[in-house]
Amino acid sequence: FFLMHAWRSPMAMDAIPGNLGWPIVGETFSFLSEFSSPCGVYSFMKKRQQRYGKVFKSSVLGRLTVFMTGREAAKILLTGKDGIVSLNLFYAGKQVLGPTSLLQQTGEAHKRLRRLIAEPLSVDGLKKYFQFINNLAIETLDQWPGRTVLVHEEASTFTLKVIGNMIMSLEPTGEEQEKFRANFKVISSSFASLPIKIPGTTLYRGIKARDRMYDMLDTTIFKRRNRESFRQDFLESLIKKHCKDTSEGEDDKLTDTQLKDNILTLLVAGHDTTTAALTWVIKFLEENPAALERLREEHMEIQGSRKNGSSLTWSEINNMPYTTKVINETLRIATILPWFSRKAALDFEIDGCKIKKGWSINLDVVSIHHDPAVFPDPLKFDPSRFDEPLKPFSFLGFGSGPRMCPGINLAKLEILVFIHHLVCRYKWSPLEKDDSVQPTVVRMPRNKYPIIVKPL
Numbered sequence: 001f002f003l004m005h006a007w008r009s010p011m012a013m014d015a016i017p018g019n020l021g022w023p024i025v026g027e028t029f030s031f032l033s034e035f036s037s038p039c040g041v042y043s044f045m046k047k048r049q050q051r052y053g054k055v056f057k058s059s060v061l062g063r064l065t066v067f068m069t070g071r072e073a074a075k076i077l078l079t080g081k082d083g084i085v086s087l088n089l090f091y092a093g094k095q096v097l098g099p100t101s102l103l104q105q106t107g108e109a110h111k112r113l114r115r116l117i118a119e120p121l122s123v124d125g126l127k128k129y130f131q132f133i134n135n136l137a138i139e140t141l142d143q144w145p146g147r148t149v150l151v152h153e154e155a156s157t158f159t160l161k162v163i164g165n166m167i168m169s170l171e172p173t174g175e176e177q178e179k180f181r182a183n184f185k186v187i188s189s190s191f192a193s194l195p196i197k198i199p200g201t202t203l204y205r206g207i208k209a210r211d212r213m214y215d216m217l218d219t220t221i222f223k224r225r226n227r228e229s230f231r232q233d234f235l236e237s238l239i240k241k242h243c244k245d246t247s248e249g250e251d252d253k254l255t256d257t258q259l260k261d262n263i264l265t266l267l268v269a270g271h272d273t274t275t276a277a278l279t280w281v282i283k284f285l286e287e288n289p290a291a292l293e294r295l296r297e298e299h300m301e302i303q304g305s306r307k308n309g310s311s312l313t314w315s316e317i318n319n320m321p322y323t324t325k326v327i328n329e330t331l332r333i334a335t336i337l338p339w340f341s342r343k344a345a346l347d348f349e350i351d352g353c354k355i356k357k358g359w360s361i362n363l364d365v366v367s368i369h370h371d372p373a374v375f376p377d378p379l380k381f382d383p384s385r386f387d388e389p390l391k392p393f394s395f396l397g398f399g400s401g402p403r404m405c406p407g408i409n410l411a412k413l414e415i416l417v418f419i420h421h422l423v424c425r426y427k428w429s430p431l432e433k434d435d436s437v438q439p440t441v442v443r444m445p446r447n448k449y450p451i452i453v454k455p456l
C-alpha cells in the first residue's frame with residue numbers, strides 16, 4: 001500500500017520531464033545498480049540530464065522525486081530562503097531519531113538548536129578532545145602491521161570511540177563501550193529501512209536499540225545531575241544549559257527529550273560520514289602516489305621540526321594546508337552524501353519548472369562535484385583544485401547554508417590526526433582491486449578496503 005501510494009503520480013508532475021519507470025518499483029533497480037558501480041549515481045543522473053535537462057522526475061526507493069542539479073538550484077534549495085523547503089527524512093529515520101532532533105526542526109526552532117549544538121563543536125570547543133583523539137589514533141595504528149586491515153572497520157571503531165568519548169566521556173574499552181557500540185550498530189542500520197514497525201523488522205529493532213541507548217543516557221544524566229560524576233564533555237555542556245538555576249535565558253534550555261534526541265542525531269550524522277571519509281582518503285592516497293608523496297612531505301616536515309620524543313600538537317594540526325586540500329578533493333570525488341533531500345514547504349519555481357508544496361526534491365550533488373566547467377577533467381584526483389577559492393555552491397562536501405554540517409571541524413580534526421600518524425609510520429597496499437560502492441545512504445567502498453601495512 002505504501003509503495004502504491006508513493007508511486008501514484010500527481011497530475012501536476014506531468015509538466016516535469018522524466019520517466020517514472022515500472023509501476024510501484026519505479027526506477028529503483030537501475031538506480032541501485034548504478035549506485036553500486038564505481039561512478040555511483042553519477043551515470044544514472046548524467047543519462048537522464050542528457051535526455052531531460054537539469055530538472056527531471058523519477059520514482060526511486062518508494063518515493064516520487066524531482067531531481068535537480070546545478071549551482072543555481074543548490075543556492076535556492078540550500079539557503080532555503082523564506083522557508084521554501086525542509087529536510088526530507090525517510091519514515092524510519094524520523095521514527096528512530098525522535099521528533100525533537102535537529103533534523104526534524106525548521107525555522108527559528110532549528111536555528112536555536114543549532115546555536116546550542118555548534119558551540120561545543122567549534123574549533124575552540126574541540127581543543128580539549130585533541131589529546132584523546134591523538135592517543136587513540138596512535139593506539140589504533142600500533143595494531144595495523146602484519147595482518148589484513150579492513151580500513152573501513154578500523155575507521156568505524158576509531159570514529160565511534162572518539163564521538164562516544166566526546167559526547168559522554170565513554171572509555172574506549174570496557175562493558176559500557178561494548179553496549180554503546182552494539183546498540184549504535186542496530187540503530188544505524190535501521191535508519192533507512194522499510195517503514196514497517198512490527199516485531200522482527202529492522203525498524204522495530206532500531207527503535208528498541210534506541211530505547212536502550214536512551215536508558216544509558218538517562219542513567220548518565222541522573223548521575224551528573226546528582227553530582228555523582230563530573231566530566232567536561234558535550235553532555236555536561238548541554239546539561240548545564242538545561243539547569244534551572246543557570247543565568248542563561250529560557251531559550252538556552254533543553255528538555256531531556258531534546259537532549260537525548262540530539263545526542264543521537266550527532267552520533268548518527270557524524271559516525272558513518274567520518275568513517276567513510278577517512279576510508280576514502282586512505283584509498284585515494286594509495287591510488288595517487290604523487291599526492292601521497294606531497295602529503296607525506298608535509299607531515300615529515302612537521303615531524304622533523306619537533307624536539308625528540310614530542311608528539312603531534314594542536315597548533316601543528318591547524319597548519320596542514322595540503323592535507324586539507326586532499327580531504328576536500330576526496331569529498332568531491334567520493335561525494336559520500338550523493339544527494340541532499342528536501343521537501344517543498346511552498347510552491348516555487350526553479351529553472352523554469354513549477355514545484356508544488358509537498359513534493360520531494362533531491363539535489364544531485366554528484367553532478368555538481370563533476371561539473372567540467374568548474375572541475376576540468378573531473379574524474380582526476382587533483383587536490384590543487386582547491387588552491388584558489390571556488391565559485392559559491394560548486395563544492396558541497398559539507399553542504400552549505402543553514403543546514404551546513406556542524407561537525408566539519410571534528411571530522412577534519414579526526415582525519416588530520418589519523419593521516420598524520422599513518423603516513424609518518426607506514427606504507428600500505430590494497431589486497432584486492434574492487435572499486436564498487438556499498439548501496440547505502442553514505443557511499444563507502446563495498447569491500448571495506450582491505451590493505452596490508454608495512455613500516456616505512
Ligand code: HEM
Binds near residue numbers: 087114270273397402
Ligand atoms: C567527513 C565527515 C562529514 C561529512 C562529509 C558530512 C557532511 C554533511 C553534509 C553534506 C550535511 C548537509 C546535508 C544537507 O544539507 O542535507 C551535513 C549535515 C549534518 N552533519 Fe555532517 N558531515 C560529516 C561529519 C559530521 C560530524 C562529525 C557530525 C557531528 C558530530 C555531523 C553532524 C551533522 C548534523 C547534525 C547535520 C545536520 C545539520 C542540520 O540539519 O542543521 N557531521 N553533514
